[in-house]
Amino acid sequence: MDRLAPLLEKVCLRIREPMTIVDFPLICFIRAFQQILRVLPERLCRLTGVISGRLAFLLLVERRRVAIANVGRISPDISPAGARNVATSCFEKLGINLMETLLFPYIKKAEYPTRFRLEKKEGVDEALSANRGALALGFHYSNWEIAGVSSFFLGREIVALARPLKGHRALNNFLNNLRASTGLTIIPNKDTAREVIRLLRENRLVAFLGDQREKRSKAVWVEFFGQKVPTSKGIVAIAMKTGAPIIPVYARRDGFLRYTVVYDEPLLIERKGAPMDELIAGNARRINRFLEELVSRHPDEWFLVHRRFGRDT
16 A cells, blocks of 8 residues: 555655656656556566566665565575575566556456455454454555455445655655555545544544554564564554454465455454553564564565665665
């Protein structure tokens, strides 16, 4: 939901031109590229994504370094060549993700049952039966932008929080329209705790991304792959306050524009028995532990280019 946005924002910042000059040609280019992708066979669209990812791996030197370092933290025993291979695969999959996201608005809903599957739907229904709403905990894993398609199979709206692009309203609206095409309702992720609580009281399903590096002033420091990192406490605090369950959700890649969206078992959230700071830290650690297990299985599916461990990565 919001990792494509920061990458495009960096392009705009490098150009250093006003919004009206930067956004319009960039959006026109993306739309023209979408039309080219529409007429290509899917195997060529996938190949375009792979090639784009490999070019990014060669050109984005700093992001390549971060990705390789992150592989080393996830798999300490991996060889330098092995870490580079995993990082290369990650870039390729990010390129594929981009092609899929651009094509998704043109996928007919009649094709959804043959392209996508939903796993463990009954768990979501059971969680919502308590009328406290539910918090869908997403991650930058596989093609996270596609996960919104689960709203089609759930038969209910999913409200997702996305960080807005600063100073690029037109581009931000364009990106949010792409996200909305998957079935999401987007609200800005900025001081939204009160709005989220209201939605939960209406028994709504609200989606967060839970693997981003949080600002130090707002974070709780908990372990992640052996290192304490600043972790968001917002979703944990809301779950503790409202009693809403936190349900991890991720997409499993089955092919080009073919995914299984998995809603896992709700995380155990402790609400009593210790000081509040300890409870929040313990619950945030449970989120990081779930992500560790997920990423350890397929490190190249995670957003390895993100400085999750800080500037020393």
